[in-house]
Amino acid sequence: MPTAPEHPHASITPPKSSRLTVEVVEQLDQLLKSSTADEYRNTLLELYHMYIIHEHGHLPVHFDSMANHMYALMEFFRIAESEMRKTPDR
Structure with missing residues (x-):
C-alpha cells in the first residue's frame, strides 16, 4: 500500500481491486497499536x-x-x- 512517509498522518490508498475498507484498515491499525x-x-x-x-x-x-x-x-x-x-x- 502506498503511503506518504514525509507526513506523520499519511493516507493509505489501496489498489482499486483491494477488498480492504476503511474499517478494516482502522481495525488493523488498532490491532497493531495494542x-x-x-x-x-x-x-x-x-x-x-x-x-x-x-x-x-x-x-x-x-x-x-x-x-x-x-x-x-x-x-x-x-x-x-x-x-x-x-x-x-x-
Missing part, C-alpha cells in the same frame, strides 16, 4: 506449536491449508514489524 507485530507473531507460533503437540497423530484433514494460513499470518506480522520499525513514531 501489541507489536512481533508479539502477535510469537503468540501465533506458540499456539500453533501447542496445537501440533496436543494433536500429534490426529491432525485435521485440512492441516496443509491451516499450515499455509499460519505461514501467511506469521510472514505478515514479520513484515509488518520490520516496516513499523522504519517509522519515526516507534
